Amino acid sequence: MDDSKTLAVRLLQKGYSPEAVRKALHEKGYPESAVEKALEELGFPKPAEKAAEPPEIKKTLEAKKSPEGEFFKTGVAGFDNLLEKGIPRGITILVSGSAGTGKTLFCLNAMSNLSKQGFQCLYISLEESEDRLRKHMDDMGLENSGIAIVRVDPFRISRSVEALQIKAEGRLLAKLEDVVEIIPKGLKPDFIFIDSITAIAAAFAGREVNYRVYIEQLFKYLEQIKATTFLISETTDAPRKLSPTGVEEFLADGIIVVYHIQNRMSRERVIEILKMRGAKHKEKLVPFEITSTGVVVHPDQEVFAEFDK
Secondary structure, eight states: OOHHHHHHHHHHHTTBOHHHHHHHHHHTTOOHHHHHHHHHHTTOOOOOOOOOOOHHHHHHHHHOOOOOSOEEOOOOBTGGGGBSSOEETTOEEEEEEOTTSSHHHHHHHHHHHHHHTTOOEEEEESSSOHHHHHHHHHHTTOOOTTOEEEEOOHHHHHHHHHHTEETTTTEESSOHHHHOOOSOTTOOOSEEEEEOHHHHHHHTTTOHHHHHHHHHHHHHHHHHHTOEEEEEEEOOSSOSSSSSSSHHHHHOSEEEEEEEEEETTEEEEEEEEEEETTOOBOOBOEEEEEETTEEEEOTTOOOOOBOOO
């Protein structure tokens, strides 16, 4: 094992994120080619270059001000210790990870805790039924009696968008709330959880332009109603991009990534806060587990494991 790869392994074992390892190796004077080769062999290929933001997305980002003022705690055991003050209210957070990593359970746990704090919470499911989601919460002993859970057909969304799409101009003829009633009438949630945008993208298969239009409108809509939103996105292990198209990453204020990595003869769940606009947070990978009482994050433990190649 060459020196750059050896050092990369040591830093990863100490809990450094892949980006922090890249920075440390560059500061040590290792050439970029050696750094990228070492990280790719360890299962951390260089992320694909992000395309320049489309004009409409750039305009949205410029119009969005950095969240200020109130912060909130998720109440997920150990997770809030990764943040100095908490997560800013009113922002949109992408929760990314491969199948079975615990994305949905993490969000259900946070939602239950926020509901107990007196916040009105809405869970919009595009895949699992309400009964199944409530059973997940019951299995972890999470309170869910005061939580609204609705199921939306993602193909209904795609059909509605296509019916109202002006192909020449690439914009919607109607407001988003006219395209699909994503929030039940009379409900003004403080927190919204959407599970998942991957299901929405699948409903737009072969029509990526329409999907991008919808997603941009969705982010604008969520910003207008001033709710704090968690968007779940399913990816591959050690993903090159954290959302269906990469556009979502430009628009999201925060990104939380969960992994299921190989650790000798078993797998270990790991979580990191990749970014969180307006909030100081620790930049490292930490382990977590799913217990009979909910998700438990271990912010002070080191991760002694490598991603699959």
